[in-house]
Amino acid sequence: MLSEQIPLKKIPLQQTFSPNKQRNAEAAIALFGFCLITAACYFTSSAMLRTVFPGAAFVVAIFLYLRHPIFYLGFTWWVWFLTPLLTRLVDYRVGWDPTRQMLITPYLVVFITIFTFFKHLPRTLKQGGLPFLLAFVGVFYGFLVGLIYNQPVPVFRGFLDWVSPIIFAFHLFVNWRDYPSYRRNLQQVFLWCVIITGAYGIYQFVVAPEWDKFWLIKSEMTSSSGSPEPFGMRVWSTMHSVGPFGTVMQTGLLLLFSSTGPLIFPASAVGYLSFLLAQARTNWGGWLLGVILIMGSVKTKIQIRLVTILLVMALCVVPLVTIEPISKVVTTRLESFTNLEKDSSFRDRSGSYDRNLGLALTNGFGNGLGNIWKVNEKTGQIEVVVIDSGVLDMFFTLGWFGAIPYLGGLILIVVTVSKYTEAKFDSFISAARAIGISSCLQLIISSGMLSISGMIMWGFFAMAMAAHKYYQHHSRNI
Numbered sequence: 001m002l003s004e005q006i007p008l009k010k011i012p013l014q015q016t017f018s019p020n021k022q023r024n025a026e027a028a029i030a031l032f033g034f035c036l037i038t039a040a041c042y043f044t045s046s047a048m049l050r051t052v053f054p055g056a057a058f059v060v061a062i063f064l065y066l067r068h069p070i071f072y073l074g075f076t077w078w079v080w081f082l083t084p085l086l087t088r089l090v091d092y093r094v095g096w097d098p099t100r101q102m103l104i105t106p107y108l109v110v111f112i113t114i115f116t117f118f119k120h121l122p123r124t125l126k127q128g129g130l131p132f133l134l135a136f137v138g139v140f141y142g143f144l145v146g147l148i149y150n151q152p153v154p155v156f157r158g159f160l161d162w163v164s165p166i167i168f169a170f171h172l173f174v175n176w177r178d179y180p181s182y183r184r185n186l187q188q189v190f191l192w193c194v195i196i197t198g199a200y201g202i203y204q205f206v207v208a209p210e211w212d213k214f215w216l217i218k219s220e221m222t223s224s225s226g227s228p229e230p231f232g233m234r235v236w237s238t239m240h241s242v243g244p245f246g247t248v249m250q251t252g253l254l255l256l257f258s259s260t261g262p263l264i265f266p267a268s269a270v271g272y273l274s275f276l277l278a279q280a281r282t283n284w285g286g287w288l289l290g291v292i293l294i295m296g297s298v299k300t301k302i303q304i305r306l307v308t309i310l311l312v313m314a315l316c317v318v319p320l321v322t323i324e325p326i327s328k329v330v331t332t333r334l335e336s337f338t339n340l341e342k343d344s345s346f347r348d349r350s351g352s353y354d355r356n357l358g359l360a361l362t363n364g365f366g367n368g369l370g371n372i373w374k375v376n377e378k379t380g381q382i383e384v385v386v387i388d389s390g391v392l393d394m395f396f397t398l399g400w401f402g403a404i405p406y407l408g409g410l411i412l413i414v415v416t417v418s419k420y421t422e423a424k425f426d427s428f429i430s431a432a433r434a435i436g437i438s439s440c441l442q443l444i445i446s447s448g449m450l451s452i453s454g455m456i457m458w459g460f461f462a463m464a465m466a467a468h469k470y471y472q473h474h475s476r477n478i
Helices: 020-045 048-067 069-096 100-113 113-128 130-149 152-174 176-205 210-218 242-260 264-277 281-295 298-322 327-342 344-361 390-417 427-444 451-476
Strands: 373-375 382-384
Touching: 020 048, 020 069, 020 176, 020 298, 048 100, 048 373, 069 100, 069 130, 069 176, 100 152, 113 130, 113 152, 113 390, 130 152, 130 390, 176 242, 176 264, 176 281, 176 451, 242 264, 242 281, 242 298, 242 344, 242 427, 264 281, 264 298, 264 327, 298 327, 382 390, 390 451, 427 451
Parallel strands: none
Antiparallel strands: 373 382
């Protein structure tokens, strides 16, 4: 075992990307130019931004991917976090866009890593890359079936939805030599994400901005996201719905346990409050499971530190939760755990399983990617049919022939990362593993392998694997 060969805590975390003021300035100029173009288009011709924003983001992402790998990672995550809010602002300014054209931007930014996937996959198959190949094979099978049965546009959009998390995660894994830099980047990105999206989430709940009310009405999601009025919304912050925000905040709050610095406690205050206001019970459970997994995998010294952090966080958040009407919202949602049989959301999901599980499991070939999209006969627009279960979604879409390799890849990763001993001294590995496993278990009641939820699940699994290879490599060279 690695832990028997050398005291792992003595292995250095070296900064792989040394600071270079000239190169950093070059990346900063590119990012500033992107923000300037976005702002200029928004205030002069907002409708144009629907085309300019995806194109500009794609060009900047290529530049950063080739020249500034760390900046590329941060840029990718922030595009995921902020694009839905910018889309709402544009819609409110120039009118509703049922095609949701701007929301393709994060997928374009991530799809650049397909070059990493094809370049490095062959040599990494025997070095831990097999799970990513299995998942890709399953998705590509669904893509081919989708081209036969479904319309091309939703098939390609579905392909981006499914494959983006896999290739991005592989990009993180294959760059394991840069694990210290990647770890630091993720911690900083999610720290500021918790602060910014958490603060905006509280503002959204209290004020109910006009652009958010406009989106809520036009998207016809008032039944799941609350009423378009102050203190009536379920918080989704800068994301496009409650589920993705709950997943991001769950991840950020768990990751705070592996971070240090003066911003941890202010981030926790706004983060936990907005997380509670999202009323995302699935993610509340995922956070609790993540805490248990972290506590069970680190040394006693770190456990004591984590318990102390939890107590201080509770002291920060509990007084805020007792304020009306926040108290009523949170208490009502918590009480629903004790009476699930009367909860409409629980009944709907249970009914969905009762109706569809048998059909899904007998669907050998699958319906292919794009099958959850349909064309509205009245408007001619493409609409999304939501399936509140990752398991059902996999078998309906990929069938047995696609679901077996996809699930096989996921199971192989879970089994592999569960064996890592480095989590005892590196709390980031413990947090990353807890985030990945808790996200994976949530597939029972949500399609968490897609979109930003999939980015998080696959991405943090990949970071745990990268960390293991990093420590393994350095232990042999000490």
